[in-house]
Amino acid sequence: MSAFWAVLWKDLAIEWRSRDRFAAMAVFAALVVLVLYFAAPPSLDAAQNGHVPGLLWVAYLFAGVLGMNRAFAAELENDALSALALAPVDRGFLFLGKAAASFLILLVVQALAAVLFALAFSLNLWPVAPQLAAVAALGALGISCAGTLLAAIAVRTRYREVMLPLLLLPLLVPVLLGAVRATTALLTIGSLPWPAVQLLIVADGVYAIVSFLCFEYVLDE
Amino acid sequence: MKRWKQATAATLALLGTWWAWAVWNAPLDSVQGVIQKILYVHPPLAFAAYAGFIGTALAGALFLARGEERLDRFAAASAEVGVVFCTLMLVTGPIWAKGTWGKWWTWDPRLTVTLLLYLTYVAYLLLRGFTEGSERAARFAAVYGILGAALIPLNYYAIELFGSRALHPDNLQRGSLGEGMGLPFLLGVLATLAAFAFLLVRRFELGELRALRAERLAHAALREDA
């Protein structure tokens, strides 16, 4: 377990010093919101705006994928990844440490993006802010778990920047479905639908367990 | 070995012919007309496509546990053959859809999950192709295969909950097929699964032969150096 805290601390410390991963994700999320505003502008008729909550999740998803890639790019320098592989611990805990760091960074980016999104699409998110944060967190958990496992794989292939979204996006559909359904309900009727939340929890559980168990094999030479 | 192959090919040919004859003679569906006969092709293809991916995932998991290269070659073969059947399924599906519901594509649960499966297959094959180092590629692919397979039931659950109204016929009960359709359907399933197994074995053997050849070439190169 000390390895978990060590890895978590290390990733957060590095991020705190340079903030480059966070900055890249935040700027990218803002740009996606901008592009979406022009590509799929909200109509004046509120009934036509059913698709708008989904757009927020497009921004979250792409910012998340960007962040995952960078989580492991740094480990390639000086072969720091092998340093992790050498540790005499259950590698699942190393996975948890990295996933937790990515999760926390993504949460901050999500908060920022939500503010920008509310401004751009003229939404009032305050009344449902706590529930929205909960849904965002559940989604971020899924993205971080699956993303950490697949980023560890993608970073050691050719075309690593392209490989991660290719591997990750088909597998994140359950998260996307649940999160968009929950967010839409929050913004239209103001309450959280249990089936959507249940789906998110189940999906997160599947990603976390499979990734924890398989990380052992991903770190081998 | 050759005799076995010939026997299988012969059985396959017989089965296929009998099946085609049965389909030709099957009664026309009163509502859908002749297009309904895709029923004898499309669901069996689906079984094969899913069998392919599950085979890949299982072989991958065993490979991680035991480290035998053979298992990895089997996983690769299963993925390559499976993706072919998945492609055929995605081609026949819209043909049937256009003929019955009038639209080429709907986001009906089964179609959507199959599309996701197809994308996962393709991602798996790309991962194999783009990883340097055959052992690393084998390990990475095995992990991805396991994750992808775990997602199959999850995707079904997700899309059933939130997908649009199912237009897909829900014909999983016995006896829901009309009179005279049972036999062609059964034959279709048998013939397709047999074809899948046959192709899988051939593709696996190809993998084994390639490995053998690579070994011989490498040894020959060594002898030249010495």
Added chain:
Amino acid sequence: MNGAALRATGLAKRFGPLAALAPLDLELAPGETLAVLGPNGAGKSTLLRLLAGLMRPSAGAVEVSFPGAAHRGQAPINGASRQQRRAAVGLVAHSTFLTAQLTARENLVFAARLYGVPQPEARAAELIAAHELTAIAGRRAGELSRGMAQRVAIARALVHEPALLLLDEPFTGLDPRAAEKLAERLAAGRGSERACVLVTHELARAVQLATRAFVLVRGRARALDAGALASAAVLEAAYRAAVTALEQAP
């Protein structure tokens, strides 16, 4: 284990057409330094990575025995599992395994935590003093010269006081003075219980530091007898003979 620090039986690695390492038996007692020589691509790095527990062998087993130091909170290790073995092994390779954005001190603390060493900060301070790293302890690892980074890497490899130290061509890229200092440090460590495997091209270093040697060619090993380490010239002759013999074997 009758006192042996390391025992490998039938250790082999193959995937695909050729074997990277043919089945190898190896026994190393505490305090011994084994030099592994051979041409490029012979499988030397593979051997070290197998011993370090970074790679899974295709066949064979490796056992490491280590009495442990109770006062440092280290349990005895007597095991065959890769995870257990990693607790008793330290690896120094061409890459430094350091996180560039952390300082040298922070890298050592991080390593101590990964290895479960109690009181990581104190241990890091101990290592900084012992390896003369005080001047650079506060500098980021990414800003260090190759020689300094290598020194930190060696301190890092020793953070958990491993029973077995593996060195993969550690003198590469070091200027003569830095290389000499490294050799001195390794020679000083010879009195201890630690066993050492040194992969190197530099025969003079092998003579200086090793108690035994073997040669690897195309994954196959041949031990050299003790007399081969008498001098660099003797070692060179023995080395060439071994390489020729191995290359011609079927």
